[in-house]
Amino acid sequence: MPMxxxxxxxxxxxxxxLAAAIVATVLVVLAxxxxxxxxxxxxxxxxxxxxxxxxxxxxxxxxxxxxxxxxDSLKVTFTVVDAGGAMPVEYTGxxxxxxxxxxxxxxTGHMDNARFIATEVLAKHDETYMPKELKxxxxxxxxxxxxxxxxxxxxxxx
Amino acid sequence: MSNWIPLxxxxxGSPPTFYRFAGALQPWAMTLALLLGAVAxxxxxxxxxxxxxxxxxxxxxxxxxxxxxxxxxxxxVMGVAGFIALVWRIKLAExxxxxxxxxxxxxxxxxxxTGSLWGKPMWGTWWTWDARLTSxxxxxxxxxxxxxxxxxxxxxxxxxxxxxxLAIIGIINVPIVxxxxxxxxxxxxxxxxxxxxxxxxxxxxxxxxxxxxxxxKFYYAASLFRRVRTDLxxxxxxxxxxxxxxxxxxxx
Numbered sequence: 289m290p291m292x293x294x295x296x297x298x299x300x301x302x303x304x305x306l307a308a309a310i311v312a313t314v315l316v317v318l319a320x321x322x323x324x325x326x327x328x329x330x331x332x333x334x335x336x337x338x339x340x341x342x343x344x345x346x347x348x349x350x351x352x353x354x355x356x357x358x359x360d361s362l363k364v365t366f367t368v369v370d371a372g373g374a375m376p377v378e379y380t381g382x383x384x385x386x387x388x389x390x391x392x393x394x395x396t397g398h399m400d401n402a403r404f405i406a407t408e409v410l411a412k413h414d415e416t417y418m419p420k421e422l423k424x425x426x427x428x429x430x431x432x433x434x435x436x437x438x439x440x441x442x443x444x445x446x
Numbered sequence: 447m448s449n450w451i452p453l454x455x456x457x458x459g460s461p462p463t464f465y466r467f468a469g470a471l472q473p474w475a476m477t478l479a480l481l482l483g484a485v486a487x488x489x490x491x492x493x494x495x496x497x498x499x500x501x502x503x504x505x506x507x508x509x510x511x512x513x514x515x516x517x518x519x520x521x522x523v524m525g526v527a528g529f530i531a532l533v534w535r536i537k538l539a540e541x542x543x544x545x546x547x548x549x550x551x552x553x554x555x556x557x558x559x560t561g562s563l564w565g566k567p568m569w570g571t572w573w574t575w576d577a578r579l580t581s582x583x584x585x586x587x588x589x590x591x592x593x594x595x596x597x598x599x600x601x602x603x604x605x606x607x608x609x610x611x612l613a614i615i616g617i618i619n620v621p622i623v624x625x626x627x628x629x630x631x632x633x634x635x636x637x638x639x640x641x642x643x644x645x646x647x648x649x650x651x652x653x654x655x656x657x658x659x660x661x662x663k664f665y666y667a668a669s670l671f672r673r674v675r676t677d678l679x680x681x682x683x684x685x686x687x688x689x690x691x692x693x694x695x696x697x698x
Contacts, residue, residue: 299533302614309615317622326576326631347631384570386499394633410570415635417504418648419495 327394331373333404343398346375346406352389368393368404379406386411459538461678462687468671475668482661489654497651503567510560511639512658513553517585518620520550520666524592525617528610537681538674540606543613544596545673549666551589557582569633577626578634585623588616602681 291299327347328338338344346368354367363380377395387393387409397406418426457463490508497504527543530536561579562572573579592609599605627636639645645652682688 295533302529302532302611306614306617310618313618313622326633384568386568387570408571410574410633411568412633413499413568413635414646415638416646417497417500417507417638417651419650420498421495422648423498 329370329373330368330375331370333375333399334373338399343396343407345394345396346377346404347392347394347412348375350387350389350391350393355389368395375404376402377404377406377409379409381409383409384411386413459536461538461682461685464538465675465678465687465691468675472668472671472675475664475671479661479664479668482657482664486654486658486661489657490651494651494654495648500568503564506560506564508654508658510557510564511655512662513556513560514582515659516662516666517550517554517557517582518623519663520546520553521585521589521613521617521620524550524613525620528613531610532607532614537603538678540603540610541674541677541681542670543610544592544606545670545677547589547592547596547609547613549669549673551586551593553662553666554582554586554589558586574633576632576634577630578623578632581619581623581626584619585616588612588619592616 327345328341330346330348332338333346348368348370351367351369351374355364356366357364361380362382363378364383365376365378368375368377377397379395379397392412392414394410394412395404395406396408396410397404399405458467486508491505494505496502524543524546527539527546531539531543558579561582565574566572592613595612596602596605596609599608626632627634638647639652639655647655679688679691
């Protein structure tokens with residue numbers, strides 16, 4: 289396709305407007321980045337990042353063995369952990385099917401002293417899909433490998 | 447050697463040639479779409495095993511994910527065609543861009559609805575304003591905006607050029623939809639299927655998903671060809687080649 293001056297001019301105009309729009313979008317997104325936190329982790333909350341929010345979302349993993357259900361109501365307490373922190377959570381209501389030990393969850397609510405009072409608890413699932421048999425087989429292989437590896441790991445220790 | 451590709455493309459860009467070309471391919475594309483779609487549905491709903499975590503509920507992925515990919519793919523096609531239409535003023539590019547918009551809007555709508563139906567049992571909510579869901583909703587509004595702007599003008603070609611401009615600007619949203627799960631903490635999980643590197647899905651679940659992806663591509667081609675042919679006849683109503691087709695139809 290020959291590029292006559294008219295086409296060249298149109299090409300320049302369209303490309304420069306597109307470039308301007310991209311620059312504008314990137315600047316807006318970067319400027320909003322700090323306010324675009326969908327969730328805060330327990331360690332972020334403990335370092336005081338949640339102080340300016342009345343309500344916020346707390347995200348992390350349910351600590352294994354921390355789920356305690358009340359016998360006479362829908363109240364449930366559990367601990368949400370991340371790499372560097374832990375936060376006790378209290379919630380009254382129905383939990384999603386995927387809620388269990390070691391599941392990533394996102395809870396919406398507010399702080400009450402050192403406790404997080406949730407009004408909604410959502411379960412996050414990962415991007416891995418496989419049949420149950422395969423998962424069990426992998427878990428078994430992983431466990432076997434750990435047993436085999438542990439003496440060699442100790443050998444390497446000084 | 448170096449000449450025949452641009453020559454062929456140039457010829458294909460002319461309305462009568464494309465009309466014949468699309469007419470010949472359209473039934474094949476539709477047949478392949480229906481066949482592959484049926485195979486993929488059987489593979490996904492019957493043959494594929496249940497997921498270790500989500501049980502049978504994950505099976506909506508065989509509709510949700512191919513639709514989501516199509517929503518972005520069709521937007522990209524619309525953006526590129528819109529760009530060609532604006533710079534080179536090729537009539538066929540205008541038609542392709544404008545006729546892609548309703549198909550893309552439909553796929554985006556299906557993505558949002560199936561995602562919502564999936565989100566309620568698994569996440570515990572129909573909707574949340576996380577980056578992936580919000581940017582996909584913006585994509586639907588962009589498609590609707592392009593359709594609306596196109597029809598807001600008296601002159602179709604003028605409308606197409608204005609709408610093509612919106613389509614080009616909106617293309618910024620496509621990488622945002624794709625990378626939103628990496629750039630921000632979202633409720634939506636990351637990518638399962640990776641073109642480069644290992645996919646995080648076992649093969650007996652992955653093949654129906656990929657088959658459905660092919661089926662939706664062929665469906666888009668078939669649907670687009672049909673819509674473009676109708677549009678070309680309307681746009682070129684006074685031309686000789688359209689008159690000849692009309693006369694042939696009358697003779698039959």
